[in-house]
Amino acid sequence: MRSLLHLRKKLLPASLLLGWMLLICATAQASDKIVIKGSDTLGAKLMPRLKEEFIAQKKNQGETVTFEISAEGSRTGIAAIIDGKADLAMSSRELQSSELSAANAKGVKLEPIPVGVDGIAIIVNEDNPLKKLGLREIEMIFTGDVEDWSAISPMSGNISIYTRNTSSGTYSLFQRLSLHRRNYSPFAQKLAGNEQIAAEVAHNPYGVGYVGLAYIHTPGVKVLPVDGKMPSNNSYPLARPLYLYVDVSKERTPIVQEFIDFIVSPEGQAVVESVDFLPASRMNEIYLDSDTE
Numbered sequence: 001m002r003s004l005l006h007l008r009k010k011l012l013p014a015s016l017l018l019g020w021m022l023l024i025c026a027t028a029q030a031s032d033k034i035v036i037k038g039s040d041t042l043g044a045k046l047m048p049r050l051k052e053e054f055i056a057q058k059k060n061q062g063e064t065v066t067f068e069i070s071a072e073g074s075r076t077g078i079a080a081i082i083d084g085k086a087d088l089a090m091s092s093r094e095l096q097s098s099e100l101s102a103a104n105a106k107g108v109k110l111e112p113i114p115v116g117v118d119g120i121a122i123i124v125n126e127d128n129p130l131k132k133l134g135l136r137e138i139e140m141i142f143t144g145d146v147e148d149w150s151a152i153s154p155m156s157g158n159i160s161i162y163t164r165n166t167s168s169g170t171y172s173l174f175q176r177l178s179l180h181r182r183n184y185s186p187f188a189q190k191l192a193g194n195e196q197i198a199a200e201v202a203h204n205p206y207g208v209g210y211v212g213l214a215y216i217h218t219p220g221v222k223v224l225p226v227d228g229k230m231p232s233n234n235s236y237p238l239a240r241p242l243y244l245y246v247d248v249s250k251e252r253t254p255i256v257q258e259f260i261d262f263i264v265s266p267e268g269q270a271v272v273e274s275v276d277f278l279p280a281s282r283m284n285e286i287y288l289d290s291d292t293e
Helices: 002-031 046-060 074-082 097-105 135-143 169-179 194-203 254-264 266-274 280-285
Strands: 033-038 066-071 088-091 110-119 121-125 160-164 189-191 207-211 221-224 239-247
Touching: 033 074, 033 254, 046 066, 046 254, 046 266, 066 074, 074 088, 074 097, 074 110, 074 169, 074 239, 088 254, 097 110, 110 254, 110 266, 110 280, 121 194, 135 160, 135 169, 160 169, 160 194, 189 194, 194 207, 194 221, 239 254, 254 266, 266 280
Parallel strands: 033 066, 033 088, 160 189, 160 207
Antiparallel strands: 088 239, 110 239, 121 207, 121 221
16 A cells, blocks of 8 residues: 555656646647638638648748638628637628627727728629629619619620628628618529629629629639729729738737738738739728728
8 A cells, every 4th residue: 555655646746747748738739729710702712821821831930830710701700809719800891880889898909900902893704795884783783773684784684693691791891882781682692702602603694793803713704894993993993901800908829920920921912912802002092981880
């Protein structure tokens, strides 16, 4: 019995040491994980590319970092960071007053980090003979004021409208910029992401929708100028900024700050441009009404 007790006493410091080592490893692993939620516009193509470049950069430095990225709409990302469930929130619009109130109620102070500039491109099937649209025509189409292509183009047939779902920042911003806050047509089909909209329009000769610049090269679709301007034009009427929101009321982990620094660096902005967005430096050149109500 005495031998057993003596053995336990000898083993106790080692077990405590092992426990501390496991705790330290777990803490290190947690600090090297970045959780990002929000906009599909940023999360479908841009954020995975930024993630890959950053992981490669850290690997060359002998460090490992992991990501959890969920792209289900700007609203979901902002809600997640308010609830403390994300390090960064991707948003294709500015904060709404209701979100600001929710953040204030929880002592969360959100600040935007400009990532780049996107244009909401109007796309139709490549076989559609229409060559351009005006803002008034866009409003008529997406509200259902006109239901047949013959009202605005050489072709005829029922217009198939594809939009983002209500969790999307693009959905609400497009409604404000193009529809003057009017309701979408009750026949509009709401889809989860840009990729789905582009795919539907590519396969439907009567389809029309809107996507971010990262999807304008989808085979089978073409982009229509709006009021004579393409999305890359500085005065394009449907331009919008892209943000990452952070909670500045709490300290960020070093790895999250490093990732932010990478995104706004020349290397990170080159990735932004590689997926057809405009760099954040162009934001001052493009006018966008900041009213988000």
